[in-house]
Amino acid sequence: MLVATAIAIVRMQRLFAIAMLSGVFSLLSALLFVVLDAVDVAFTEAAVGAGISTVLVLGTLALTSRVAKHSTHSPAIPLLVVLVTGATLMYGTLDMPNFGSPDAPAQTHVSPDYLERSPHEIGVPNVVTAILASYRGYDTLGETAVVFTAGIGVLLLISGLHRRREDEDEEEESGES
Amino acid sequence: MNGEFTWDFIVGHMNYWLFIVLMMTGLYIVVAKGNLVKKIVGLNIFQTSVFMLYISMGKVTGGTAPIFPADMIIDPDVVYSNPLPHVLILTAIVVGIATTSLGLALIVRIREEFGTIEEHEILEIEKAIAAAENKLHGEAMGGRA
Amino acid sequence: MRHHLILRVVTKLLVGTIILFAFYVQFHGDFSPGGGFQAGVIMAVAFILYGVVFSLRKAQKVFPPWLVHKLVALGVLIYAGTGIVSLFLGYEYLDYGAFSPHHPEHGQHYGILIVELGVGITVTGVMVAVYYAFAARPPRISDEEW
16 A cells, blocks of 8 residues: 555546655555554654644645656656666565564664663663663754754754845945945 | 565565655655755654664563653553664654754745745756856956956 | 634644644653654744745744744754763763763653754754745745646
């Protein structure tokens, strides 16, 4: 289903439908995350993907245009690039452990340690929260800073702030001339 | 790698392959489509499939979500899925939407400057501007020399 | 959206519930799925919904832009400040044991709550600020054209 939605997005020309389909895509992936035991992640994905990102894409559409034009290039070269990359990645997965295997490398190093220590060191039932805020507090601080920076970037780019500077520039130019 | 393609192997790796197909769909949109909004949606698909790859690595068969009972009496027989990828992806999603909004803001600005959000049209306008500037520059230099 | 009566009534009912749910997710995040990131996003959704269905002007009256911009910075400050407080209490940066030296577990609890609050505030602020920034521009496509 996810693949079908993604392919529909490739074929679509109307950007409004694309925005809606990407919301559907997010919801479906949130379902998948629930199946894979990642309830926290599913929660975030549902709120972010189906809620905010759809609104933002629609907002952009309202500010730009509604229909995508046909690409003039032939799709052969991108298709080749994609196929080669995909084949390489597939070759890379051949060494990966089986899905859900309990003795995969990802399962055997740090994580059991977190699971074992967090009950008596942190005392918080939700291990995800414990790791997020305590063991990996630096990471989360950095990520909050990234969100902060991105927000400031958006404000600088498209809120009223830039207009003032343009006005100043014009004043300077008129002063010089 | 000969003789390793048993049924078990194929089923165990099917998830990775599906995510790679999704990832490549996203990449195809980014590379082949000229519309900038569409490119951003493609990037989002790519991103989500990477998230799925990570989360599926953290899954343990028979495991449950990594949340202990509220009374903190932990049954040692219960298997919990790996919480570490969850943490990484959780923050990555929110950072992803923040960067996506930055990209969309850039698109809005591009539309204001160029009047279009199609890649090839922007390139043509850029070329025209560059040519005009070169000409102007050349004349100025020529005049001085 | 002045003419959509059903949408407006349902929105009025929903916004309060969404905000309540956001607080639940925020402060109950160490017992059930949830935390600062999710709560921030959900909180922002409440304001965005209000802004979409009513008008941007009304939403900005409830949650003025200058306040949003302050909140964006405040969240990061709370997070980093927590680290600095634990530094002054003689512990390592972001070591929440500092807040309750005899019961490190309780200290961890408080620390996680405060830090998650910082995260939630920043995420709410950024999302709402981004929405305001997009919605405040004059649209190129009128409502009928959709």
